Amino acid sequence: MSQIAPIPSVTTTGEPLAGAPARKQNLLDLDRAGLERFFEETLGEKRYRAHQVMKWIHHRYVTDFDGMTDLGKPLRAKLQQHAEVVVPNVVFDKPSADGTHKWLLSMGADGKNAIETVYIPDKTRGTLCVSSQVGCALNCQFCSTATQGFNRNLSTAEIIGQVWVAARHLGNVPAQIRRLTNVVMMGMGEPLANFDNVVRAMSIMRDDLGYGLASKRVTLSTAGMVPMIDRLSTESDVSLAVSLHAAQDELRSQLVPLNKKYPVEQLMAACARYLKASPKRDSITFEYTLMKGVNDQPEHARSLARLMRQFGNQMQSREAGKVNLIPFNPFPGTRYERSDEAQIRAFQKILLDAQVLTMVRRTRGDDIDAACGQLKGQVMDRTRRQAEFNRQLREQGLGDAAA
Numbered sequence: 001m002s003q004i005a006p007i008p009s010v011t012t013t014g015e016p017l018a019g020a021p022a023r024k025q026n027l028l029d030l031d032r033a034g035l036e037r038f039f040e041e042t043l044g045e046k047r048y049r050a051h052q053v054m055k056w057i058h059h060r061y062v063t064d065f066d067g068m069t070d071l072g073k074p075l076r077a078k079l080q081q082h083a084e085v086v087v088p089n090v091v092f093d094k095p096s097a098d099g100t101h102k103w104l105l106s107m108g109a110d111g112k113n114a115i116e117t118v119y120i121p122d123k124t125r126g127t128l129c130v131s132s133q134v135g136c137a138l139n140c141q142f143c144s145t146a147t148q149g150f151n152r153n154l155s156t157a158e159i160i161g162q163v164w165v166a167a168r169h170l171g172n173v174p175a176q177i178r179r180l181t182n183v184v185m186m187g188m189g190e191p192l193a194n195f196d197n198v199v200r201a202m203s204i205m206r207d208d209l210g211y212g213l214a215s216k217r218v219t220l221s222t223a224g225m226v227p228m229i230d231r232l233s234t235e236s237d238v239s240l241a242v243s244l245h246a247a248q249d250e251l252r253s254q255l256v257p258l259n260k261k262y263p264v265e266q267l268m269a270a271c272a273r274y275l276k277a278s279p280k281r282d283s284i285t286f287e288y289t290l291m292k293g294v295n296d297q298p299e300h301a302r303s304l305a306r307l308m309r310q311f312g313n314q315m316q317s318r319e320a321g322k323v324n325l326i327p328f329n330p331f332p333g334t335r336y337e338r339s340d341e342a343q344i345r346a347f348q349k350i351l352l353d354a355q356v357l358t359m360v361r362r363t364r365g366d367d368i369d370a371a372c373g374q375l376k377g378q379v380m381d382r383t384r385r386q387a388e389f390n391r392q393l394r395e396q397g398l399g400d401a402a403a
C-alpha cells in the first residue's frame with residue numbers, strides 16, 4: 001500500500017528491526033488489509049497481531065502500545081519504533097438540548113484547519129455525521145460549508161478518527177453497547193471527491209474488528225459525481241444518498257453547479273447502475289432541501305414525483321427511490337429561507353399521493369449549528385488549495401466542479 005513507508009531489512013524472526021524508519025506509520029490510516037500487510041511485510045509479524053491491535057484501537061480506544069497488554073514486550077517496542085496511533089484533537093465539544101452532540105476537531109500538525117462531526121441520537125439509533133474534506137469545492141449555493149471554500153482532503157485517519165472520538169466519548173462497544181449504529185458521510189465535503197480515503201475509512205466502520213456496522217447503516221451522500229458513483233459500485237456496498245434538490249436541470253444547475261457537468265439524466269442513470277450492480281442494494285435516498293420560493297412549489301413536487309416514478313419503473317420497484325425532504329437550515333449571510341411548514345406538508349403530500357416514499361428530515365441540534373449544511377469548521381488557505389483541487393479534477397477528466 002502506497003501509504004506505508006517502506007522499511008528495509010525486515011527480519012523474519014520477529015526481532016526488533018535495526019534503524020528507525022523515516023516516518024512512523026499512523027495505524028489509524030490502515031484498514032484490516034493494510035494493517036495485516038504492515039504487520040507481515042514491515043514488522044515481520046503474524047497477521048493475527050494486526051487483528052489484536054485493531055481491537056485495541058477501535059473497541060477499547062487504546063492508542064498507547066504499552067496499554068496493549070496481550071502483545072509481548074518485544075512487539076510493543078517494535079510498534080513504538082515504527083508506528084503510532086494519532087487521533088484527531090478535540091478543540092471543543094458541545095452537547096445540544098436534544099441530545100445531539102457536536103465536536104470541532106483540529107486537523108493536521110499545525111492545528112489551523114478544523115472540521116465538525118455530529119452525533120444525532122434518536123429512539124432506535126445513534127447516527128454520526130462524518131466529514132470527508134476540510135471545506136468543499138462544489139460550491140452548492142445553499143450550503144454553509146461551500147462559503148468556507150476548499151482546503152484539502154482528509155486522510156483515512158482523520159475520517160475514521162472522527163468515529164473514534166465520538167465512539168469513545170459515547171462509551172460505544174461494538175456488538176455490545178451500541179451507541180453508534182449508523183454513520184452518514186454527510187458532514188463537510190464531497191466524499192466521492194476523496195474516494196480512496198473515504199472507502200478505506202468506511203471499510204473500518206463496517207469491519208467487525210472496527211465498528212461493526214452493517215453496510216446498509218453506512219451511507220455516503222454525494223452531490224452527484226457520476227464516474228465516482230460507478231467506481232463506488234465496484235468497491236463498496238454502502239447505502240447511497242444523492243443530493244438532488246431539483247428534478248430539472250435548469251434549477252438544479254443553479255443550486256448544485258456540479259449539475260452542469262453531470263445533469264439529472266446522467267445522474268439517474270448512474271443511480272440505476274448502482275442499484276443494479278448488487279442485489280444487496282434496494283434503494284437510493286434522494287435528498288431535497290426545501291427553500292422558500294426556490295424549489296418548494298407544487299410544480300417542483302410534481303416534477304420530482306415524475307422523476308421518482310420513472311426511476312421506480314426502470315428499477316421495477318416503487319421503493320427504489322426514496323425522498324428525504326430537508327427543510328433548509330439557515331446560516332449567516334445566506335439569501336435562502338426555510339419553506340413554511342404548510343408548504344413542506346403540501347410538497348410531501350404531492351409526492352405521497354404519487355406513491356413516492358417521502359420523509360421529512362426534522363432538524364436536530366440547530367441550537368448548536370449542527371444541522372445539515374451548517375457545518376463550517378475552520379478552513380484556512382482556501383483559495384490556492386481550491387485552484388489545486390480544480391486542477392486535480394481536470395486531470396481526472398472531471399472538469400471544474402465549482403465552475
Ligand code: SAH
Pocket residue numbers: 140142143144185186187189190191221222223224241242243244287288289326327328329330331372373374
Ligand atoms: N457533499 C455531500 C454531503 C453534503 S451534506 C452531498 O452533497 O451530498 C448533506 C446534505 O445536506 C446534502 O444533501 C446537502 O445538499 C444538504 N444541505 C446542505 N446545506 C444545507 C442547508 N443549509 N440546509 C439543509 N440542507 C442542506
